[in-house]
Amino acid sequence: MISAQPRRPAAAVFLTLAVIALSIFSPVAPAADAHDQVALTVPADGANVDLAPAEIAITFTDDILEVGAIVMVVDTEEKNWAEGDMRLDGPQATQPVAADLPDGAYDVRWRVVSADGHPVSGAFAFTVGAAAQPRSQSTAGATAAPDPSGEATSAASEETADGTGLSVVAVGLFGAFGGLAAVALFIAWRARRRGNP
Numbered sequence: 001m002i003s004a005q006p007r008r009p010a011a012a013v014f015l016t017l018a019v020i021a022l023s024i025f026s027p028v029a030p031a032a033d034a035h036d037q038v039a040l041t042v043p044a045d046g047a048n049v050d051l052a053p054a055e056i057a058i059t060f061t062d063d064i065l066e067v068g069a070i071v072m073v074v075d076t077e078e079k080n081w082a083e084g085d086m087r088l089d090g091p092q093a094t095q096p097v098a099a100d101l102p103d104g105a106y107d108v109r110w111r112v113v114s115a116d117g118h119p120v121s122g123a124f125a126f127t128v129g130a131a132a133q134p135r136s137q138s139t140a141g142a143t144a145a146p147d148p149s150g151e152a153t154s155a156a157s158e159e160t161a162d163g164t165g166l167s168v169v170a171v172g173l174f175g176a177f178g179g180l181a182a183v184a185l186f187i188a189w190r191a192r193r194r195g196n197p
Contacts, residue, residue, distance in 0.1 A: 035114040035116060035118050035120050036060040036061050036062045036064060036091070036112070036114040036115055036116075036120060037060065037061045037120075038058060038059070038060060038061075038122065038124075039059045039060060039061050039091070040057075040058075040059040041056075041057065041058050041059070041108070041124050042056070042057040043056075043126040044124075044126070045124035045125060045126070046124075046125060046126065047126045047127075048126070048127045048128075049126060049127070049128055050128075050129065051128070052097065052101035052102070052103075052128045053097055053101075053128075054096065054097060054099070055094050055095060055096045055097055056071060056073060056082075056094070056095045056097060056108055057092060057093070057094045057095075058071065058092065058093045058094075058108075058110055059091055059092045060091045060092070060093075060112070061091065062091055062114070062115040063090045063091050063115050064088060064090075064091060064093065064112045064113060064114065064115065065112070065113040065114070065115065065117070066088050067113050068111070068112070068113050068119060069086060069088060069093055069110075069111070069112045069113065070086070070110065070111050070112075071086055071093060071095035071108065071109070071110045072108070072109045072110075073095070073097055073101075073106050073107075073108055074106065074107045074108075074109060075104055075105070075106055076104065076105055081097055081098045081101050081106070082095050082096070082097060082098075083096055083097060083098040083099075084096035093110065093112060101128065102128070103127075103128045103129030103130065104127065104128060104129070105125065105126075105127045106125065106126055106127070106128070107123050107124075107125050108123060108124050108125070108126070109121075109122075109123045110122060110123065
């Protein structure tokens with residue numbers, strides 16, 4: 001009867017650790033880390049169009065936040081042909097292009113804030129008229145690159161759009177889990193010492 005008393009705090013700590021472990025490693029948890037991805041672009045990545053588009057449209061897999069969004073249409077000399085205000089409508093970002101856009105190869109560089117609050121960025125390419133091949137291919141969904149304006153972004157806040165990599169929250173939870181495990185071991189050690197004088 002006497003030796004059962006010290007074990008109660010240790011049992012409570014172990015129960016808490018089990019609940020935290022289940023919440024961290026539950027199959028539902030990774031879904032919260034998924035970021036918006038590009039579902040469709042107009043023009044399509046790698047497309048060659050006869051006439052210069054009046055605007056660039058990027059459709060994402062979920063609504064994007066109306067903050068910090070930017071789309072640039074850059075030629076081989078790094079001149080930006082985006083002109084006017086970008087329109088955001090749910091999951092779609094639409095950027096008007098200068099009316100005198102000449103034939104040539106263009107990179108569309110974009111950066112938006114995902115529905116979960118994380119910035120995501122990427123690029124895709126297209127050509128107008130009988131021009132050379134696009135400079136970049138199949139990078140429409142790529143992220144964790146410097147933002148389109150050329151400023152460096154924080155590695156802690158910007159993650160890949162496919163949800164890979166550990167978020168700051170996950171790292172914090174693992175740290176908390178490790179701390180609780182250390183406390184539980186200490187309590188168990190003290191309980192054993194009291195039970196065996």
